[in-house]
Amino acid sequence: MSDHDEDEAVTSAPSATATADIPNVAGTRGPSLGAPLVEFVLRLGDDRLVLGHRMSEWCGHGPILEEDIAMANIALDLVGAANMFLGLAGELEGKGRDADALAYFRDGVRFRNALLTELPNGDFAFTMMRQFLFDAFSIVQLEALAACSHADIAAIAAKSLKEDRYHLRHSSEWVVRLGDGTEESHGRMQRALDGLWRYTGEFFEDDTVTKAVAEQGVGLDIGAMRARFIALVTDVLARATLSPPDDAVMASGGRVGRHTEHLGHLLTVMQSVARAHPGASW
Amino acid sequence: MAVLRTVKDPEVPVISVVELGIVRNVQVADGTVSVTVTPTYSGCPAMREIEDDIRSALLEAGATEVHVRMVFAPAWTTDWIGEEAREKLRAYGIAPPGRAEQGGLITLTRRRTPVACPFCGSSDTRLQSEFGSTACKAIHVCNACLQPFDEFKAI
Numbered sequence: 001m002s003d004h005d006e007d008e009a010v011t012s013a014p015s016a017t018a019t020a021d022i023p024n025v026a027g028t029r030g031p032s033l034g035a036p037l038v039e040f041v042l043r044l045g046d047d048r049l050v051l052g053h054r055m056s057e058w059c060g061h062g063p064i065l066e067e068d069i070a071m072a073n074i075a076l077d078l079v080g081a082a083n084m085f086l087g088l089a090g091e092l093e094g095k096g097r098d099a100d101a102l103a104y105f106r107d108g109v110r111f112r113n114a115l116l117t118e119l120p121n122g123d124f125a126f127t128m129m130r131q132f133l134f135d136a137f138s139i140v141q142l143e144a145l146a147a148c149s150h151a152d153i154a155a156i157a158a159k160s161l162k163e164d165r166y167h168l169r170h171s172s173e174w175v176v177r178l179g180d181g182t183e184e185s186h187g188r189m190q191r192a193l194d195g196l197w198r199y200t201g202e203f204f205e206d207d208t209v210t211k212a213v214a215e216q217g218v219g220l221d222i223g224a225m226r227a228r229f230i231a232l233v234t235d236v237l238a239r240a241t242l243s244p245p246d247d248a249v250m251a252s253g254g255r256v257g258r259h260t261e262h263l264g265h266l267l268t269v270m271q272s273v274a275r276a277h278p279g280a281s282w
Numbered sequence: 283m284a285v286l287r288t289v290k291d292p293e294v295p296v297i298s299v300v301e302l303g304i305v306r307n308v309q310v311a312d313g314t315v316s317v318t319v320t321p322t323y324s325g326c327p328a329m330r331e332i333e334d335d336i337r338s339a340l341l342e343a344g345a346t347e348v349h350v351r352m353v354f355a356p357a358w359t360t361d362w363i364g365e366e367a368r369e370k371l372r373a374y375g376i377a378p379p380g381r382a383e384q385g386g387l388i389t390l391t392r393r394r395t396p397v398a399c400p401f402c403g404s405s406d407t408r409l410q411s412e413f414g415s416t417a418c419k420a421i422h423v424c425n426a427c428l429q430p431f432d433e434f435k436a437i
Contacts, residue, residue: 066421070413077417080325084354155355159324162357162437165383166412 036212045085052078104274179240201250303362
């Protein structure tokens, strides 16, 4: 991918707001949200589906054979986790939609993934930094969910957590190797971090959905999760001689369906076969 | 169970789905067999095939109806693979998994327990990549006999 794509990825965030609590003001398009628990599980599934698809775009383009295989493996794990979460979301919704229906037959505004996951791959540095930030968030999130009182969510979280541990080990090692590498690799990693950091705030938003599911037994201590994420990330970044920028404003919108323009392009590719042949099985 | 012992993992055809530890429960009532399985890796593409294999093996063995149900908890661990199956893996050229790490912190330093080469038995081996030909394997190289080999990852 060209540098142009990368620049585009980090500069085209939609309206940056500090909170995802969007009031329904007359004359503005308010988010149309479903039942909180369904919304919450869709977020879990969509993060992994969209990032998994991005990772799969590297298949056949990896810098070395082992890395190509590693990225395809990680993509597979993420899509597998998405399949479980979306399957559960469909059951909870109770309208007969399965994981495939949710993945292939929803349009962009119905997707609930964090904006970070949909950003184009950019160069290898950008992809690995994005993966590292997501892995760190995902581990913190799944650890918390594995202990929550919703049995189905806890089971999927515990299962995915095992896989996320080696994802994070893999991405951390690249962050350190490249960050503390040559002048060129260091510069690319720092640039990736500068562009991506503003998308990490969305991971820890406490909005109407998280507040509502907390009352249903899926309460997460978001402050503690964020502190653990910062500790984990700061440690690796320090070893990598990288430092996060002082971003005062964090990008937001993905959780209520307000995405960057990149998601539509991704979905066009991801959904094309299923939409061209609805109902087909292979 | 005897029938299920003949259903092999399509990716590792020397061990059965029972030895792999993914068959969690089997109930038989009037020719109807209900099998509960748990996936190995969440994205393992062989799971669908394994379900189909289980179904057809049981139907062939005389079951009138077969239900295969998927459960996610408790999450599968390679610790459920028995000693005999580990020997079969080794004989097949795949280093069997070590003990699964229980949670804990994320460390940058990988576990240093050497993985013995399934071909010459040497412990002088190096990890080439944590990701191999299938989701469940890592690639190592033996410094003694120079043979690259797969390791069944411990999770």
